Structure formats: structure tokens, C-alpha cells
Amino acid sequence: MEYPDPTVQHLDHPLWSQLQALPDPASCAFHLRQVLPLRHLTALTPPTEWWHQDGAIPSAQLPIAASAGSPAQLECHDHPFHWLVLVHAGHVTVTQNNRSHSMEAGDGVLLPGHAWSLHSQLSSTTTIGLDPLELLGAARSLAPAHWGAPTRVDSPLQSLFPLPTHDDDIGAAVVETISLLLPALHRITRLGDTLNDAFLPREQLHRLIAVLLFPELRRSQDPGEEDGTSSDRRLDRLLDYISLHLSDPLPLRVLETVSHYSRRSLHYAFKERFGCSPMQWIRQQRMERALRFLQNAGPTDTVSSVALACGYRSQGRFRIDFERTYGWKPSTVLREGGLPKGSGGTNGLSSSNTTSSVAP
Numbered sequence: 001m002e003y004p005d006p007t008v009q010h011l012d013h014p015l016w017s018q019l020q021a022l023p024d025p026a027s028c029a030f031h032l033r034q035v036l037p038l039r040h041l042t043a044l045t046p047p048t049e050w051w052h053q054d055g056a057i058p059s060a061q062l063p064i065a066a067s068a069g070s071p072a073q074l075e076c077h078d079h080p081f082h083w084l085v086l087v088h089a090g091h092v093t094v095t096q097n098n099r100s101h102s103m104e105a106g107d108g109v110l111l112p113g114h115a116w117s118l119h120s121q122l123s124s125t126t127t128i129g130l131d132p133l134e135l136l137g138a139a140r141s142l143a144p145a146h147w148g149a150p151t152r153v154d155s156p157l158q159s160l161f162p163l164p165t166h167d168d169d170i171g172a173a174v175v176e177t178i179s180l181l182l183p184a185l186h187r188i189t190r191l192g193d194t195l196n197d198a199f200l201p202r203e204q205l206h207r208l209i210a211v212l213l214f215p216e217l218r219r220s221q222d223p224g225e226e227d228g229t230s231s232d233r234r235l236d237r238l239l240d241y242i243s244l245h246l247s248d249p250l251p252l253r254v255l256e257t258v259s260h261y262s263r264r265s266l267h268y269a270f271k272e273r274f275g276c277s278p279m280q281w282i283r284q285q286r287m288e289r290a291l292r293f294l295q296n297a298g299p300t301d302t303v304s305s306v307a308l309a310c311g312y313r314s315q316g317r318f319r320i321d322f323e324r325t326y327g328w329k330p331s332t333v334l335r336e337g338g339l340p341k342g343s344g345g346t347n348g349l350s351s352s353n354t355t356s357s358v359a360p
Contacts, residue, residue, distance in 0.1 A: 108178075111160050
């Protein structure tokens with residue numbers, strides 16, 4: 001790793017390869033304004049001592065600003081998002097609503113969407129924008145059924161919220177995990193806007209922060225509290241997630257992350273309730289959706305558009321699965337407005353020997 005100045009060799013940043021040198025505070029402010037609700041940026045050193053390496057990932061769903069450099073002060077105005085500030089090196093003080101919080105390497109703070117300022121010494125930081133609604137959704141997805149989740153995610157965020165990183169194993173682990181997620185972003189952001197938003201670890205980040213905001217969620221993950229009823233609730237939440245995301249890729253690793261099941265437990269839960277594997281059950285749901293779409297198709301609908309809406313990226317794979325399930329080509333059902341008379345119906349849905357093709 002090469003540093004722009006020998007005096008900053010002790011600085012480090014997980015996104016260093018994405019940072020670019022900016023010659024003055026004005027260019028730095030212009031760059032960071034792509035992401036942050038920045039009002040002012042002021043250098044706290046003489047012009048000859050100014051240097052900054054900055055990076056901006058202007059995703060609408062997960063904006064990220066990375067910075068390393070000489071002392072400066074940032075002032076940000078109100079914004080609908082909450083802002084997570086992580087310190088990787090040096091010393092930083094954040095102020096909001098007349099309350100200040102000082103941080104060093106490994107610390108972090110979550111800020112509600114009110115105006116805030118950041119005063120940095122020689123330091124490196126990452127600032128991430130978090131959607132309050134997604135944060136609330138993440139909390140609810142992790143919560144046990146008896147937990148009365150708040151209807152407004154800002155209820156514990158009337159002012160800045162220091163992350164519990166000291167004498168708190170979970171807090172320290174969460175902050176470390178977020179920092180470990182950041183290096184993968186330099187490749188993801190080169191995929192273009194659509195894939196960028198699809199691959200950014202948005203849901204994981206919101207879940208991690210939700211665990212810190214709501215202590216009840218930590219207790220709900222206690223293995224000692226796991227019983228048949230809570231396991232059923234967990235599977236029910238996973239089924240709801242699958243129903244809402246049938247058009248998306250749903251590999252096993254995603255199901256494991258969403259449900260917090262191990263792969264073995266995931267297979268056991270589906271076998272116990274449905275008599276099939278998770279992939280077979282998902283394919284069944286996609287086939288049922290495909291049939292409904294084809295039977296109620298509009299004038300502009302095509303077999304290809306229905307395949308995409310049901311999570312298939314390959315029209316050929318979709319046609320094979322549909323024919324195996326219903327005995328007719330999807331183009332025939334689209335043309336006829338339904339299954340022709342004498343159709344075998346769902347001959348392929350419940351067969352335990354059926355090969356899964358959930359991620360075509």
C-alpha cells in the first residue's frame with residue numbers, strides 16, 4: 001500500500017484502493033457531495049499542509065463516503081437517512097443537537113437524519129447512509145413474534161447513538177464485520193448502477209445495525225430460547241421473504257442469511273413441513289406464479305417477461321421446467337389463456353426426484 005505522505009503511514013482504510021487524491025478542500029467537498037448532505041467542508045490546516053484521499057459510492061440505496069487525510073471539519077444538513085460513521089484510524093469528534101461524541105480507531109456512531117458536524121484530526125473514516133425503513137424492516141425480520149417492534153425506527157435515535165464497541169463483544173464484532181464487508185465494494189461498484197444496487201450488502205448492514213439499536217434482538221438470538229414454536233415462526237418469515245423475492249435469485253446462501261438457519265437445518269425444516277427441499281419448494285412457487293401470469297397475461301406480456309418475473313434468467317430453463325410441471329409449453333398457455341383441456345396439471349410439482357433449477 002502506498003501512502004501520499006510519510007507522516008500518515010499509520011493511517012489505514014479498508015477502501016484505500018478506491019480513494020483518490022484531491023488537491024484542495026473545494027474539490028474534496030465537490031467529491032463528497034455526491035454522497036453526503038454536505039453543507040460546508042473546511043480545512044483545519046494551512047493550504048500547504050492539506051492532503052486528502054477520498055472516495056464516494058453514490059448508490060441511492062446505500063451511499064458510502066470514505067475519507068483519509070489531514071484535519072478538517074464537515075457540516076451536513078438534514079437528510080431522510082440515518083448516517084453511520086466509522087473511524088478506522090486517528091481521532092474524530094461528531095456533534096449533533098449540541099451533543100458531542102469523540103471516537104478513535106474501532107469506534108462508531110449512528111446519527112439520525114438531523115444536521116450534524118464532524119471535526120477530524122489526522123484520521124480515516126467511512127460514512128454510510130442507512131434507510132430508516134429498511135432498518136426497521138431488518139429489526140422486525142430478526143425479532144421474535146412476541147416482541148413489540150416500534151412502528152418508527154427513529155424512536156431510539158432522538159440524538160446520536162454511540163455504537164457499543166467497548167466492553168461489548170457483540171458491538172465490537174458488528175463494527176469489525178462491517179469493516180470487513182467494505183473491501184468487496186470496490187469491485188461491486190464497477191458493475192454499473194443496476195448490479196451495484198443488487199449486490200451491495202444492504203440487507204446485511206441494516207441487520208447488523210438493528211442488532212445494536214435494539215438489545216431485544218440479541219436475546220431473541222439466544223440458542224437457549226429456540227424451541228419448535230420459534231423455529232416455525234422463523235420458517236414463516238423466510239417463506240414470506242421468498243414470496244416477495246421470487247423474481248430475484250434465491251440461492252441457499254441467501255436463504256441461510258435471511259433465516260439464520262444452517263444449511264442442514266434449512267433442509268430439515270422444509271422436509272418436515274413440505275416434504276421437499278427448499279429449492280424444490282421455491283421452484284413450485286415460481287411455477288404456480290408463472291401459470292397465473294400466463295393465464296392472465298396482458299397484450300405486451302411474453303414468455304420471456306414472465307420467465308424474468310418468476311426468477312428465471314434463462315428462457316430455455318424456464319420452458320423445460322414449465323413443460324415438466326404442466327405438460328405444455330408456456331407459449332401454448334400464453335396463446336390459449338390457460339392450460340388446454342386434458343392437461344396433466346401439476347405433475348412435476350411434488351416429485352421428490354425432480355431436479356431443482358431455482359437459480360437458472
